[in-house]
Amino acid sequence: MSIVHTLKKVVDPARAREEQAEQEKRQQERRQQGAAEPELYHCRVCGREVAQGGYCPDCLSDTMRPGPAPPELSGGGGGG
Numbered sequence: 001m002s003i004v005h006t007l008k009k010v011v012d013p014a015r016a017r018e019e020q021a022e023q024e025k026r027q028q029e030r031r032q033q034g035a036a037e038p039e040l041y042h043c044r045v046c047g048r049e050v051a052q053g054g055y056c057p058d059c060l061s062d063t064m065r066p067g068p069a070p071p072e073l074s075g076g077g078g079g080g
């Protein structure tokens, strides 16, 4: 829990509770709608992500695996 959120709770508990309820509601709605997300595949060699499996366009070999590329392959920066 962040300091800001804690402060908010102390200063205005009713509002904080409302915001939290609103967030949970939105998450539930998104979960119900987001059933049709496009399937993502990644190359286990170079980390390239594509919307469908099969052959990697870079490696030209059958290296695609389901799911997004892991951080060590996609080379994500340290920013947050």
Ligand SMILES: [Zn+2]
Residues within 6 Å of the ligand: 043, 044, 045, 046, 047, 048, 056, 057, 058, 059, 060, 063
């Ligand atoms: Zn590849």
